[in-house]
Amino acid sequence: MLVPPSGAVRNLSPPAHDLSTPELLGREIAQRLEADIVTLRIPPETRLIEDDISRRFGVSRSPIREAMRLLEADGLVLRLPRRGSMVAPMSAGDFDAICVCRAPLEALASAGAARHADAEAMAALRTALTQMADAEQRGDALAAFTANVAITDTLHAHCGNPVLRRLLSVVDKLALRYRYCAYRGASGFMETAVAANRALIAAIDLRNDAEASRITEDLIRQSRLDTLAMLQKGILEITPLG
Amino acid sequence: MLVPPSGAVRNLSPPAHDLSTPELLGREIAQRLEADIVTLRIPPETRLIEDDISRRFGVSRSPIREAMRLLEADGLVLRLPRRGSMVAPMSAGDFDAICVCRAPLEALASAGAARHADAEAMAALRTALTQMADAEQRGDALAAFTANVAITDTLHAHCGNPVLRRLLSVVDKLALRYRYCAYRGASGFMETAVAANRALIAAIDLRNDAEASRITEDLIRQSRLDTLAMLQKGILEITPLG
DNA sequence: TCTTCGTCGATTGTATCCAATTTGATCCGC
DNA sequence: GCGGATCAAATTGGATACAATCGACGAAGA
Numbered sequence: 001m002l003v004p005p006s007g008a009v010r011n012l013s014p015p016a017h018d019l020s021t022p023e024l025l026g027r028e029i030a031q032r033l034e035a036d037i038v039t040l041r042i043p044p045e046t047r048l049i050e051d052d053i054s055r056r057f058g059v060s061r062s063p064i065r066e067a068m069r070l071l072e073a074d075g076l077v078l079r080l081p082r083r084g085s086m087v088a089p090m091s092a093g094d095f096d097a098i099c100v101c102r103a104p105l106e107a108l109a110s111a112g113a114a115r116h117a118d119a120e121a122m123a124a125l126r127t128a129l130t131q132m133a134d135a136e137q138r139g140d141a142l143a144a145f146t147a148n149v150a151i152t153d154t155l156h157a158h159c160g161n162p163v164l165r166r167l168l169s170v171v172d173k174l175a176l177r178y179r180y181c182a183y184r185g186a187s188g189f190m191e192t193a194v195a196a197n198r199a200l201i202a203a204i205d206l207r208n209d210a211e212a213s214r215i216t217e218d219l220i221r222q223s224r225l226d227t228l229a230m231l232q233k234g235i236l237e238i239t240p241l242g
Numbered sequence: 243m244l245v246p247p248s249g250a251v252r253n254l255s256p257p258a259h260d261l262s263t264p265e266l267l268g269r270e271i272a273q274r275l276e277a278d279i280v281t282l283r284i285p286p287e288t289r290l291i292e293d294d295i296s297r298r299f300g301v302s303r304s305p306i307r308e309a310m311r312l313l314e315a316d317g318l319v320l321r322l323p324r325r326g327s328m329v330a331p332m333s334a335g336d337f338d339a340i341c342v343c344r345a346p347l348e349a350l351a352s353a354g355a356a357r358h359a360d361a362e363a364m365a366a367l368r369t370a371l372t373q374m375a376d377a378e379q380r381g382d383a384l385a386a387f388t389a390n391v392a393i394t395d396t397l398h399a400h401c402g403n404p405v406l407r408r409l410l411s412v413v414d415k416l417a418l419r420y421r422y423c424a425y426r427g428a429s430g431f432m433e434t435a436v437a438a439n440r441a442l443i444a445a446i447d448l449r450n451d452a453e454a455s456r457i458t459e460d461l462i463r464q465s466r467l468d469t470l471a472m473l474q475k476g477i478l479e480i481t482p483l484g
Numbered sequence: 485t486c487t488t489c490g491t492c493g494a495t496t497g498t499a500t501c502c503a504a505t506t507t508g509a510t511c512c513g514c
Numbered sequence: 515g516c517g518g519a520t521c522a523a524a525t526t527g528g529a530t531a532c533a534a535t536c537g538a539c540g541a542a543g544a
Contacts, residue, residue, distance in 0.1 A: 024323055025498075026497085026498095049525070050525075051524090051526090059498080060498060061498095061499085061526090062499065062500090063497080063498070063499095065527095066307075066311070066497090069311045069312075070315075073311070073312075073315035075405075081266055081505095081526090081527090082504080082505055082525080082526055082527070084525065085526095094405070097405040097406065098405050100350065100406065101347070101403070101406050104350070105343070105346070105409075161339045161342060161343070163336070163340050163342070163343050163413065163416060164339065164342065164343050166412065167347075167413060170408065170412065171405065171409060268528095291494090291496095292495075293494095293495070301528075301529085302529040303496090304527075304528050304529065304530095305527080305529095307496090307497095308528095323497095323535095324497075324534085324536060325496080325537085326495065326496070327496095
């Protein structure tokens with residue numbers, strides 16, 4: 001139980017801690033851990049021992065526990081009552097379940113953004129789209145992924161529905177690891193993603209909410225199929241599950 | 243500081259604490275507070291001061307903080323960085339946003355339940371439906387509400403999608419206060435709700451997932467309109483917002 | 485009288501200490 | 515040799531103490 005596949009947690013961040021503006025230690029640490037989890041620097045099923053992490057960040061266990069609870073709320077770590085925490089496993093089934101939920105929610109968000117996006121938001125969308133296309137051209141998967149995340153974040157921020165934003169923040173964090181895999185895994189994937197995002201942003205620009213909704217659902221459905229295929233072909237090195 | 247509009251927090255649990263099986267204090271306390279928030283015994287916008295609550299439950303602040311974080315994750319309380327927590331406000335706009343998100347998710351859950359529900363689940367659904375109908379007959383709003391919650395909880399538990407369950411647990415907790423209001427507010431509401439739930443359960447029994455999905459969406463759309471009307475007519479005594 | 489600054493009380497954030505529980509291993513008996 | 519009970523180490527949960535921060539109140543100056 002809770003097999004630490006590799007002392008992975010140790011590989012992140014220099015032993016020191018430069019929490020420059022620790023607005024709140026717990027949030028800060030949660031964000032850092034989240035980034036490491038999403039990019040698989042901390043692989044799924046890694047045990048997270050509070051005392052360990054607290055030493056690594058040079059703080060006490062209190063903010064660590066806060067961070068763990070935040071990550072648990074996001075679904076990125078699992079916490080068993082007195083047995084500790086571990087990074088949530090990944091599986092094809094989990095990804096499928098995420099996509100099923102993401103499809104209608106992201107569609108709602110795109111439709112909302114088509115109705116509510118202002119000039120500033122549109123500018124941000126176009127900028128991110130350009131960055132994504134450029135990254136795709138030069139085959140920079142990480143940059144394309146980052147730009148794509150920026151697009152979806154902007155959409156969520158302007159969907160005009162706070163509850164939807166909250167739900168999307170949950171399901172989207174769950175999806176992030178898989179999206180990261182997809183971008184790293186296959187280059188053909190990026191091409192279609194760029195095209196779909198371009199069409200989506202065009203629809204939003206025209207205030208065509210129905211079209212934006214439709215494109216988004218298609219996009220998620222397609223990326224689901226692609227990513228599942230990749231997962232099954234074993235292209236993505238996800239640690240095998242028990 | 244701590245404006246108890248009506249010593250509301252004090253009305254729960256005898257001053258002592260009989261946490262009989264405190265599997266985990268934080269969860270236990272979160273559940274109690276959640277129940278009080280949902281039933282408006284702790285009204286919206288009530289400030290929740292950790293030290294206060296800790297004294298009330300006879301425990302230290304540590305588990306209280308855990309509880310607050312859980313409630314924050316559920317969206318029932320708002321936590322500002324160094325300024326404390328308060329019960330999330332209620333508003334017609336918030337309710338509307340909740341319904342928009344609930345509709346597709348509950349529809350997915352009903353469809354999933356139509357595919358996955360076993361005999362035991364069906365029995366639970368029928369039992370709850372009977373209780374709901376009985377409660378409606380004798381005008382017992384609280385019992386009808388409770389039975390309805392049991393129905394939706396059973397549906398969620400058997401939707402076959404863990405991610406969907408997680409999302410529904412979030413949005414449903416947000417919706418719970420408004421649903422409670424709706425049942426207390428108008429009796430005509432209960433009648434249609436019973437009929438719709440009966441049709442829904444029949445569809446699930448027939449494994450007709452499309453029909454179950456459709457009924458659920460209609461049900462939420464209708465209850466949204468009804469509840470909004472009630473809210474606007476001021477029937478429901480929601481504390482006015484700032 | 486209005487504005488601004490400083491101080492104080494209230495409350496949360498962080499650190500540390502102790503208790504409870506789980507896990508794994510060792511030892512004994514069969 | 516194997517299974518079950520017992521004990522020790524590791525780790526989390528809870529309590530308490532201390533520090534940091536925010537908001538309000540009040541005084542001083544323009």
